[in-house]
Amino acid sequence: MDSLFPRPRTEIAPGAVHVPGWLDAGGRRELVAACREWAGGPVPLRRTRLPRGGVMSVQTVCLGWHWRPYRYSRTADDVNGRRVAPFPVWLGDLGRRAVADACGPAVAEGYAPDAALVNFYDEHATMxxxxDKDERGDDPVVSLSIGATCVFRFGNTQTRGRPYTDVELASGDLFVFGGPARFAYHGVPRVRPGTADPSSGLERGRLNLTLRVTGLAG
Incomplete structure (x- = not known):
């Protein structure tokens, strides 16, 4: 369908850019295979517990730095105490290319992500x-989607409510937000049923990889 009716690159807000179909089929399969390996540990895929006791419906594994609400650490003290898997050099290269394609080479120059959150959404998961403000700087966030299509709600920097824009993120789509949009509220109210992408190697659900620059040392 996209080959007949291509979805255009769109600036959703100043600094927030959606690039449909950025990852080709081979790239999607490579990332799915890597995610399966990362999900096995040393810190396995898990549902994050929130400060008020709730548990997130998405399942997460981290690279480079372990994230839990309001902090990063090298070890997953809320899971098994082990150091998370390292952030791969090739994933940083992919992130720089993503920023260059979405926002231009000037923005990508010096972009050096050191953490990734890999989130798996089943058909009922939401966000x-x-x-994203646990990082110490304002470098762009790179988001890569593989698998089922989701509704991605991209809002404003002041409130969780309106105004916001709902964007459909399909398998292979890239979304980058930085600049004045870096601290915009965003979430995923639903995953579209019947939109899986088996050609990626993912039979069901959705994978989302977000690359960040923590600004931390050590």
Whole structure:
């Protein structure tokens, strides 16, 4: 369908860019295979417990730095105490290419992500509106989607409510947000049923990889 009706590159807000179909089929399969390996540990895929006791419906594995609400650490003290898997050099290269294609080479110059959150959504998983603000800088966030299509809600920097824009992120889509959009609230209210991408090697559900620059040392 996309070959007949290509989806255009779109600036959703200043600094927030959606590039449909950025990852080709081979790239999607390679990332799915890597995610399966990362999910096995040393810190395995898990559902994050929130400060008020709730548990996230998505399952997450981290690379480079372990994330839990409001902090990063090298070891997963809330899971098994082990050091997370290292952040691969090739994934950083992919992130720089993503920023260059979405925002231009000037923005990509010097972009050096050192952490990734790999989130798996089953058909019932959602993500509430939130800001990515546990990092110490304002470098762009790179988001890569593989598998089922989701509704990605991209909002404003002041409130979880309106105004916001709903964007459909399909398998292979790239979304980058930085600049004035870096601290915008965003979330995933639903995954579209019947939109899986078996050609990627993922028979069901959705994988989302977000690459970040933590600004941390050690």
């Amino acid at each position: 509430g509106m939130h800001q």
